[in-house]
Amino acid sequence: MSKFINEKFTSLEEYTPGEQPQDKKYIKLNTNESPYPPSKAVVKAVSKAEIKDLRLYCDPECKKLKLAMAKLFGVNGENIFLSNGSDDILNFAFMAYGQKGAAYPDITYGFYSVFAELHGVESEVIPLRDDFTIDICEYKNKNKLIVIANPNAPTGIALSLEEIEEIVKANPDSVVLIDEAYVDFGGESCYKLTAKYDNLLCVGTFSKSRSLAGGRLGFAIANERLIADLEKIKYSTNPYNINRLTQVVGTATINDNDYYLKNCEKIIKTREWVTKELESLRFFVLPSKANFIFAKSDKISGLKLYEELKEKGVLVRHFEKDRIKDFNRITIGTDKEMKTLIEKIKEIL
Numbered sequence: 001m002s003k004f005i006n007e008k009f010t011s012l013e014e015y016t017p018g019e020q021p022q023d024k025k026y027i028k029l030n031t032n033e034s035p036y037p038p039s040k041a042v043v044k045a046v047s048k049a050e051i052k053d054l055r056l057y058c059d060p061e062c063k064k065l066k067l068a069m070a071k072l073f074g075v076n077g078e079n080i081f082l083s084n085g086s087d088d089i090l091n092f093a094f095m096a097y098g099q100k101g102a103a104y105p106d107i108t109y110g111f112y113s114v115f116a117e118l119h120g121v122e123s124e125v126i127p128l129r130d131d132f133t134i135d136i137c138e139y140k141n142k143n144k145l146i147v148i149a150n151p152n153a154p155t156g157i158a159l160s161l162e163e164i165e166e167i168v169k170a171n172p173d174s175v176v177l178i179d180e181a182y183v184d185f186g187g188e189s190c191y192k193l194t195a196k197y198d199n200l201l202c203v204g205t206f207s208k209s210r211s212l213a214g215g216r217l218g219f220a221i222a223n224e225r226l227i228a229d230l231e232k233i234k235y236s237t238n239p240y241n242i243n244r245l246t247q248v249v250g251t252a253t254i255n256d257n258d259y260y261l262k263n264c265e266k267i268i269k270t271r272e273w274v275t276k277e278l279e280s281l282r283f284f285v286l287p288s289k290a291n292f293i294f295a296k297s298d299k300i301s302g303l304k305l306y307e308e309l310k311e312k313g314v315l316v317r318h319f320e321k322d323r324i325k326d327f328n329r330i331t332i333g334t335d336k337e338m339k340t341l342i343e344k345i346k347e348i349l
């Protein structure tokens with residue numbers, strides 16, 4: 001840090017992303033990317049002509065992409081917001097709606113507390129129950145920004161649509177942000193409820209189920225007035241924050257939705273298989289509706305397993321936080337990758 005930085009940032013603890021090794025040495029099960037490539041139509045969409053057009057600014061309204069998404073989700077364009085990854089949208093939401101503070105679980109996506117600190121938003125951190133589920137009663141009548149990842153990360157545990165609706169209903173004077181980064185792997189999306197509730201902000205991403213983590217594309221579905229707030233902030237920071245190639249690739253992704261649905265089904269099947277395998281090795285595995293599982297063994301510490309797997313060429317994610325330090329978060333890869341994982345774990349044990 002230099003002596004020139006604004007004082008308000010000196011104590012800010014930034015988010016630590018998962019390791020992104022730049023060689024291909026590892027089986028990479030640490031940041032919940034899809035093991036499957038983008039569809040053929042997506043690869044074809046990146047033509048020479050599109051690359052030549054990079055000299056021109058991109059469409060700040062992302063009209064084509066929005067139209068494709070509006071059709072797929074059955075909503076209007078004015079109910080969709082697009083940005084440079086969903087992290088961008090979370091950032092904007094803390095900026096826009098955090099004036100009375102924010103409430104979120106103790107064990108959840110690590111970025112929420114960073115954005116809260118960044119924007120001087122007072123945080124109410126609500127502990128999960130002992131079994132790592134969310135007690136929705138704790139989120140009623142809060143009158144502050146509520147942020148819930150559904151399914152939650154890194155637990156993978158999901159709330160039902162009815163439970164989400166209860167929270168939304170019980171907070172009519174504040175925004176309820178549901179982060180659905182993992183919803184396509186067995187959860188229930190709340191986007192349809194946005195037609196009924198003007199305080200519900202449903203946030204999604206192309207990074208996990210749509211194989212586009214490196215393309216950086218996130219979206220929100222909500223009442224048009226909430227979307228207008230987010231647009232206001234986007235146009236006050238960087239109106240061109242979704243580049244031309246990502247707009248083209250994102251549109252092709254939406255137009256090839258079935259390919260991605262099939263991949264999700266494959267991932268769910270693999271998840272169920274890996275869960276059984278780990279359970280037969282006496283692991284405790286939380287019930288996951290995501291493209292990862294959260295698991296611990298009483299034979300080896302979380303850190304030790306992480307380190308030994310890395311040594312053997314398999315990267316998983318370990319968190320230092322006391323309550324979850326016995327666990328590892330393991331992304332669901334291809335069947336072949338997961339077979340290797342199980343083999344390596346057997347060797348280690």
Ligand SMILES: *Cc1c(COP(=O)(O)O)cnc(C)c1O
Pocket residue numbers: 032084085086087088109149153179181204205206207213216217218
């Ligand atoms: C991965 C993830 C995101 C971030 O997604 P991007 O669109 O890649 O920025 C948001 N929320 C949760 C819970 C995630 O796990």
